[in-house]
Amino acid sequence: MSKDAIYPKNSVPTHTGCVSLVPIFNHLEKEQLDEITVTTQSVSYKKQELIYHAGDESTSLYIIHKGKVRIYRLSESGKEQLVRILNPGDFTGEMALFSESTHETYAEAMVDTKICRIDRSDLQDFLLKYPSISLKILAEFSNRLEASEKQSSRFATEKVETRIALFLVDILNEELPKTTEVTLPMSKKDLASYLGTTPETISRKFNELEDKGLIKQLTHKQIKIIDLDGLLLV
Amino acid sequence: MSKDAIYPKNSVPTHTGCVSLVPIFNHLEKEQLDEITVTTQSVSYKKQELIYHAGDESTSLYIIHKGKVRIYRLSESGKEQLVRILNPGDFTGEMALFSESTHETYAEAMVDTKICRIDRSDLQDFLLKYPSISLKILAEFSNRLEASEKQSSRFATEKVETRIALFLVDILNEELPKTTEVTLPMSKKDLASYLGTTPETISRKFNELEDKGLIKQLTHKQIKIIDLDGLLLV
DNA sequence: CGGCATTTTGACCTCGTTCAACAACTGTGG
DNA sequence: CCACAGTTGTTGAACGAGGTCAAAATGCCG
Secondary structure (H helix, E strand, C coil): CCHHHHCCCCCCCCCCCCHHHCCCCCCCCHHHHHHHHCCCEEEEECCCCEEECCCCECCEEEEEEECCEEEEEECCCCCEEEEEEECCCCEECHHHHHCCCECCCEEEECCCEEEEEEEHHHHHHHHHHCHHHHHHHHHHHHHHHHHHHHHHHHHHHCCHHHHHHHHHHHHHHHCCCCCCEEECCCCHHHHHHHCCCCHHHHHHHHHHHHHCCCEEECCCCEEEECCHHHHHHC | CCHHHHCCCCCCCCCCCCHHHCCCCCCCCHHHHHHHHCCCEEEEECCCCEEECCCCECCEEEEEEECCEEEEEECCCCCEEEEEEECCCCEECHHHHHCCCECCCEEEECCCEEEEEEEHHHHHHHHHHCHHHHHHHHHHHHHHHHHHHHHHHHHHHCCHHHHHHHHHHHHHHHCCCCCCEEECCCCHHHHHHHHCCCHHHHHHHHHHHHHCCCEEECCCCEEEECCHHHHHHC
């Protein structure tokens, strides 16, 4: 008996797929992992497809299995702001999962993407059954909240050039092994949106940073950091 | 035998004090509440005293029992940003509690304040013992994250006048019963810091909103909202 | 009342946006 | 593989929002 007979196509169980990928689950025993795995569904999205959008009721936790997802919001005045980009192992959908509300953000596949979905009620069962998962999620939330407040604080107090410099330093620090070159994880258009400015200003400020001898633009996406300390003082 | 003989002064158990105040605990049975209550300690802070500051290792969850607490951060360039103001029933300290790190914010008593402290390890025990508490905290985190990202998005996309208008609308919506007058919950100096601008600009923009007939400044702290829809379109 | 912090006002100037034109890049079909 | 179209990135010039600095006004508390 094939599994395709039991589960609808395009929505088969993922076996060890993404569940074992995620930090929030990867401390569990194999047995528990399997238990969770069977409740997940794998869904595929084509480039540009929306996984959910503002106003949707949230019913699932989405774990990225393969691909890339843009999370963005529309502000009161209708401007788009890029909130973050999800890579394999990252998850989203949590907002409305734990409080009773609807999504306020949009999640869009940047490339063809595979996602594992865990249903809200299944997840809640697991949280009550294995409380250690909650602690993991709390840790993740805590980090994300920290990141969001830091970002907020930068918007409130730093000028654009500083925000760009700090952004470069941040992504440099995430590079392993340590290096002096970074690859911008998104287009400059998206970067502008992420940093709360315009593509024109991004372009000009990158030039200014280069003129000051702090960076070198190798290609559009490749930046060499020449003077790290200098960047921190911008 | 008096309790003062058992517990050090200024740090006595709070009995039903604040624990029952907080949304994250108030769904529990009286018995469980009491169990938590005996592990809490009550601490008092004088106006201007710091409850914790950036760099501190976090070891406790702090619940406001009485008073008012300012949470602020210093940005990379040393400017202060007001993150939020805590009132009785609110809690803080969670950041470093769930992930292994130090505080990045400062918590300062705005007036003489009483706080209940729950030790990190005690809290973790309760979370594992009563998983429903985790769900409550997850909901709270979720809301706070939502608020922080919304704020971030406003900084990124809205001009100062709009941010002020939206702020007024937000606090108007929190007023119960519904009214058309709001009391600013902080000084205009703090408001400037909260909204990422300067006191001068706050002062000028309030005048502009008044000139446009959208609000009326009754006193420094009392604002009458004349045209709610107009405010939303600013 | 006197002293101190907050708020306001004015003048100036800087930073970043906007608009428009152009250049470079990416992907698609012939 | 090239031509073309659509998108993304760059550059210039002008404008405008908001910051800064200085000083006066108001409010607050001992």
